[in-house]
Amino acid sequence: MAFQILHDDYNSDARTGLLSTAHGDIATPVFMPCASRAVVRACSSQQLAALGLQMLISNTYHLLLRPGPDVIARAGGLHKFMGWPGVLATDSGGYQVFSLGKLAEITEGGVRFRNEMDGSEIFLSPEDSIHLQNQLSADLIMCFDECAPYPCGYEYARDSVEMTLRWAQRCRQAHQGDTQALFGIVQGSVYDDLRERSARETVAIGFDGYSIGGLSVGESRQEMFAALDTSLTYLPADKPRYAMGLGTPLDIVQCVRRGVDMFDCVLPTRNARHGSVLTWDGVIKINNAQYRQDYRPLAEGCDCPACRQHSRAYLHHLFRINEAAAWTLLSLHNLRFYVRLMERVREGIAAGELNDLERQLCAWTQRDEQ
Amino acid sequence: MAFQILHDDYNSDARTGLLSTAHGDIATPVFMPCASRAVVRACSSQQLAALGLQMLISNTYHLLLRPGPDVIARAGGLHKFMGWPGVLATDSGGYQVFSLGKLAEITEGGVRFRNEMDGSEIFLSPEDSIHLQNQLSADLIMCFDECAPYPCGYEYARDSVEMTLRWAQRCRQAHQGDTQALFGIVQGSVYDDLRERSARETVAIGFDGYSIGGLSVGESRQEMFAALDTSLTYLPADKPRYAMGLGTPLDIVQCVRRGVDMFDCVLPTRNARHGSVLTWDGVIKINNAQYRQDYRPLAEGCDCPACRQHSRAYLHHLFRINEAAAWTLLSLHNLRFYVRLMERVREGIAAGELNDLERQLCAWTQRDEQ
Numbered sequence: 001m002a003f004q005i006l007h008d009d010y011n012s013d014a015r016t017g018l019l020s021t022a023h024g025d026i027a028t029p030v031f032m033p034c035a036s037r038a039v040v041r042a043c044s045s046q047q048l049a050a051l052g053l054q055m056l057i058s059n060t061y062h063l064l065l066r067p068g069p070d071v072i073a074r075a076g077g078l079h080k081f082m083g084w085p086g087v088l089a090t091d092s093g094g095y096q097v098f099s100l101g102k103l104a105e106i107t108e109g110g111v112r113f114r115n116e117m118d119g120s121e122i123f124l125s126p127e128d129s130i131h132l133q134n135q136l137s138a139d140l141i142m143c144f145d146e147c148a149p150y151p152c153g154y155e156y157a158r159d160s161v162e163m164t165l166r167w168a169q170r171c172r173q174a175h176q177g178d179t180q181a182l183f184g185i186v187q188g189s190v191y192d193d194l195r196e197r198s199a200r201e202t203v204a205i206g207f208d209g210y211s212i213g214g215l216s217v218g219e220s221r222q223e224m225f226a227a228l229d230t231s232l233t234y235l236p237a238d239k240p241r242y243a244m245g246l247g248t249p250l251d252i253v254q255c256v257r258r259g260v261d262m263f264d265c266v267l268p269t270r271n272a273r274h275g276s277v278l279t280w281d282g283v284i285k286i287n288n289a290q291y292r293q294d295y296r297p298l299a300e301g302c303d304c305p306a307c308r309q310h311s312r313a314y315l316h317h318l319f320r321i322n323e324a325a326a327w328t329l330l331s332l333h334n335l336r337f338y339v340r341l342m343e344r345v346r347e348g349i350a351a352g353e354l355n356d357l358e359r360q361l362c363a364w365t366q367r368d369e370q
Numbered sequence: 371m372a373f374q375i376l377h378d379d380y381n382s383d384a385r386t387g388l389l390s391t392a393h394g395d396i397a398t399p400v401f402m403p404c405a406s407r408a409v410v411r412a413c414s415s416q417q418l419a420a421l422g423l424q425m426l427i428s429n430t431y432h433l434l435l436r437p438g439p440d441v442i443a444r445a446g447g448l449h450k451f452m453g454w455p456g457v458l459a460t461d462s463g464g465y466q467v468f469s470l471g472k473l474a475e476i477t478e479g480g481v482r483f484r485n486e487m488d489g490s491e492i493f494l495s496p497e498d499s500i501h502l503q504n505q506l507s508a509d510l511i512m513c514f515d516e517c518a519p520y521p522c523g524y525e526y527a528r529d530s531v532e533m534t535l536r537w538a539q540r541c542r543q544a545h546q547g548d549t550q551a552l553f554g555i556v557q558g559s560v561y562d563d564l565r566e567r568s569a570r571e572t573v574a575i576g577f578d579g580y581s582i583g584g585l586s587v588g589e590s591r592q593e594m595f596a597a598l599d600t601s602l603t604y605l606p607a608d609k610p611r612y613a614m615g616l617g618t619p620l621d622i623v624q625c626v627r628r629g630v631d632m633f634d635c636v637l638p639t640r641n642a643r644h645g646s647v648l649t650w651d652g653v654i655k656i657n658n659a660q661y662r663q664d665y666r667p668l669a670e671g672c673d674c675p676a677c678r679q680h681s682r683a684y685l686h687h688l689f690r691i692n693e694a695a696a697w698t699l700l701s702l703h704n705l706r707f708y709v710r711l712m713e714r715v716r717e718g719i720a721a722g723e724l725n726d727l728e729r730q731l732c733a734w735t736q737r738d739e740q
Contacts (some may be wrong), residue, residue, distance in 0.1 A: 083679035309453035
């Protein structure tokens with residue numbers, strides 16, 4: 001993997017770049033929809049490619065449980081298994097082990113947890129996670145980290161950062177082959193000195209890119225941006241930076257201004273399945289009675305399959321009868337919105353007009369919160 | 371609507387034809403997937419059109435409850451509401467009132483039933499059904515009939531046929547405009563003389579085409595074909611004939627040999643959502659463990675979106691995790707199978723080789739029943 005910065009923003013730390021991988025070049029900043037179980041929910045790979053999406057992220061924890069790494073390895077890797085021709089990343093599963101698994105034990109060696117599918121016990125070490133990710137063969141893979149809970153006491157957070165650093169060493173060591181880029185993960189909860197130490201020492205180990213973890217886990221927006229800012233301060237400018245699990249359109253623009261290059265979030269698809277639809281004028285709740293006889297498209301000028309073919313009234317009807325086709329169409333719409341958002345972000349950086357986009361999204365978010 | 375017979379089969383009563391409507395010409399025999407609630411479940415109109423489907427059938431009963439006829443009328447009719455550019459039929463809702471509704475009362479005037487959505491009482495007369503179907507503005511519409519239950523005593527069936535005939539008169543009278551074709555419906559349960567009377571008298575009223583109702587409601591296969599044969603005997607050769615609610619691939623071929631031109635059935639999509647996948651070698655139950663590591667497409671040579679992009683192993687995984695994308699992909703596959711089936715039926719008639727297709731499907735069905 002190679003990363004090249006194309007344009008530095010004059011007004012902020014934002015930059016556009018090009019991430020070159022074996023499965024194509026990615027224009028950054030980029031948003032990766034979550035295909036945690038080897039599928040972006042309610043969408044087919046073909047539909048996603050048609051939206052102009054460049055890259056998806058899947059999840060080692062979910063794939064370990066189902067369908068199992070053997071099934072994907074025998075398919076020839078995750079790209080072939082999913083029928084996805086574009087670029088893929090995998091998360092290490094650390095976050096999911098801690099947030100979803102019935103944890104039995106965390107030791108220096110790794111974590112033991114209960115398989116939610118069949119109740120069996122699974123042990124996952126940093127080496128195991130990297131080995132699994134090597135088998136899955138996504139283009140970008142992640143170190144196995146402990147994502148500390150929020151709120152988190154200082155001492156727990158400190159010990160967690162230290163263990164995550166030792167695990168990062170072991171991941172670096174365990175990683176096989178040179179076609180997959182390995183990203184280190186910065187943790188440290190909301191503590192400045194821990195964020196600094198985590199970032200400095202992760203960079204000292206040396207990775208192809210750096211992820212900032214432990215964000216948007218319950219902390220305030222102010223705490224989140226403080227933790228992000230500190231983390232970013234100590235990351236090298238010439239490597240891609242990935243803010244894990246973010247975010248809303250406004251989050252993304254505000255992170256981009258700070259120098260973040262990559263994002264992933266379940267929001268556009270999860271919200272779609274709950275009837276929350278993104279437009280440049282704000283959020284539409286398609287379930288609302290006001291859309292029953294609204295024959296306009298979800299968003300004027302949108303070229304997604306929902307807007308090209310259907311009205312709000314029709315989508316309201318499909319959503320009301322609990323139709324899977326509604327989840328698909330609304331998901332495709334929201335994902336297309338994110339594709340356009342990232343295009344506008346990149347254009348905004350190149351043209352020095354990122355502020356305008358941020359202002360629009362601020363107004364939009366305030367209106368939505370009223 | 372015009373109907374032209376293109377080719378009469380030398381070996382059977384099968385024929386190919388051309389049904390010309392305001393929304394395009396339909397090659398018959400044709401299969402209409404069920405878009406009962408203005409959607410073929412888990413599929414978008416765009417996906418259906420891409421499969422080569424010519425025609426869908428929707429349902430007055432379902433649309434009356436949701437979204438309501440006002441919503442569809444204000445959209446400019448069902449084609450526009452659904453975003454479906456092709457040909458549409460609507461069923462009158464008779465069958466659904468009797469099979470789904472909490473019936474309060476059947477009178478000469480019409481039926482009173484309880485709205486399953488909100489518990490309110492709805493009265494539907496033959497005139498109401500036609501008026502609603504005029505509003506929906508599908509290309510083909512159906513008379514409002516009583517579909518007698520099975521088993522059904524002779525006297526009930528006789529009275530029901532007589533009332534359905536009087537209702538057919540009223541429907542003929544109530545029908546407005548000349549762009550929509552109106553079909554009469556032959557009933558008569560499993561009684562030869564009632565089938566004969568129903569067919570003769572329906573034809574005497576005079577319709578653009580004739581539907582054969584009350585089939586596949588619980589009677590044996592032998593009884594079904596006997597009732598069908600009697601009904602067909604008294605229908606004019608130059609009008610299209612529609613066997614309502616049928617059927618399996620073998621049913622379809624065996625009905626086509628008897629001179630049926632049109633079919634509708636929920637089987638291909640309902641079975642798909644339950645993991646039953648059609649191939650020319652028989653049925654695949656995608657949930658079976660044997661497909662966990664089967665990297666072949668569902669069917670060799672199939673050009674549907676599922677087969678072009680994905681393996682059985684991947685679809686098995688999606689189905690196992692209860693993914694809506696699986697329902698969509700499997701539905702599209704089964705519908706594509708039906709499109710190809712009807713193409714093969716029409717080619718078989720033109721080439722005098724319908725027997726070969728029937729033999730293949732017989733072997734297939736026997737294998738599947740073992």
